[in-house]
Amino acid sequence: MDTVVRIDGLIKKYDNKAVVDGLTLDIQEGEIFGLLGPNGAGKSTTMNMICSLLKPNAGKIELFGYDIKKDSRKVKPLIGYVPQDLAIYGNLKAWENVELFTALYGIKGEALKDEIDRALEFTGLSDKKNAFAKTFSGGMKRRLNIACALGHHPKLLIFDEPTVGIDPQSRNFILERIKDINKEGSTVIYTSHYMEEVEALCSRVAIMDNGKVIAVGTPDELKDLVRRDPSEDISLEQVFLTLTGKKLRDYTEG
Ligand SMILES: Nc1ncnc2c1ncn2[C@@H]1O[C@H](COP(=O)(O)OP(=O)(O)O)[C@@H](O)[C@H]1O
Numbered sequence: 019m020d021t022v023v024r025i026d027g028l029i030k031k032y033d034n035k036a037v038v039d040g041l042t043l044d045i046q047e048g049e050i051f052g053l054l055g056p057n058g059a060g061k062s063t064t065m066n067m068i069c070s071l072l073k074p075n076a077g078k079i080e081l082f083g084y085d086i087k088k089d090s091r092k093v094k095p096l097i098g099y100v101p102q103d104l105a106i107y108g109n110l111k112a113w114e115n116v117e118l119f120t121a122l123y124g125i126k127g128e129a130l131k132d133e134i135d136r137a138l139e140f141t142g143l144s145d146k147k148n149a150f151a152k153t154f155s156g157g158m159k160r161r162l163n164i165a166c167a168l169g170h171h172p173k174l175l176i177f178d179e180p181t182v183g184i185d186p187q188s189r190n191f192i193l194e195r196i197k198d199i200n201k202e203g204s205t206v207i208y209t210s211h212y213m214e215e216v217e218a219l220c221s222r223v224a225i226m227d228n229g230k231v232i233a234v235g236t237p238d239e240l241k242d243l244v245r246r247d248p249s250e251d252i253s254l255e256q257v258f259l260t261l262t263g264k265k266l267r268d269y270t271e272g
């Protein structure tokens with residue numbers, strides 16, 4: 019299996035404080051890889067560096083074997099990024115939002131129309147194609163945000179907290195769609211502070227705190243780190259608490 023993401027010694031500082039602090043991580047082709055950590059852990063900063071939207075102070079990122087600094091033109095078409103902060107335009111119609119992002123990759127004409135329709139159908143927005151994004155509910159905006167990242171068939175898809183602030187129905191829809199995207203062959207990075215989602219969705223998980231990865235493994239391997247006996251049924255929440263001495267929920271939900 020090929021390594022899709024290779025991060026080595028990544029550091030990002032603000033005001034001389036490292037918010038990503040020597041992060042090292044490998045993600046393999048075909049994974050749904052979860053990055054789990056509380057608000058402020060450095061998840062979004064890390065994703066922004068993977069997408070070349072932010073420059074690291076130190077460290078190296080390789081995607082599909084390419085150094086993203088040297089080979090950014092080769093790398094960019096391979097990535098789809100669904101940012102935590104919605105990147106859609108309220109004064110554009112749903113289809114125009116998808117067009118805007120898809121056309122950036124040089125897709126034109128009939129192919130562009132087909133990709134717009136496909137992305138809207140995939141996210142359950144076909145019947146809202148001509149509606150302005152500003153009229154959408156929170157869940158619909160999140161889905162449109164996803165549609166905008168699909169048109170160019172990226173081989174690596176990054177979802178940064180795609181289910182924050184939406185109703186359970188939209189949440190389940192999005193999680194099912196992410197599984198479908200993965201089944202169709204894309205590697206997925208899924209960033210969240212919701213442990214239940216990460217546990218249900220991800221083949222492997224990195225637990226992140228204070229800019230560092232403190233443990234990596236399958237959900238079961240992570241639980242083994244703190245289980246006293248193999249039959250003990252514990253949650254990733256308890257793993258986090260044991261490894262960090264902190265409760266995830268205390269400062270993510272309050
Ligand atoms: N542009 C910035 N300037 C200063 N501090 C920042 C900036 N962006 C993020 N931070 C800080 O970096 C830390 C990590 O943020 P972030 O990557 O957004 O965490 P997460 O996505 O895990 O919630 C936080 O303490 C945040 O306040």
Ligand SMILES: [Mg+2]
Nearest residue numbers: 061062102179
């Ligand atoms: Mg974030």
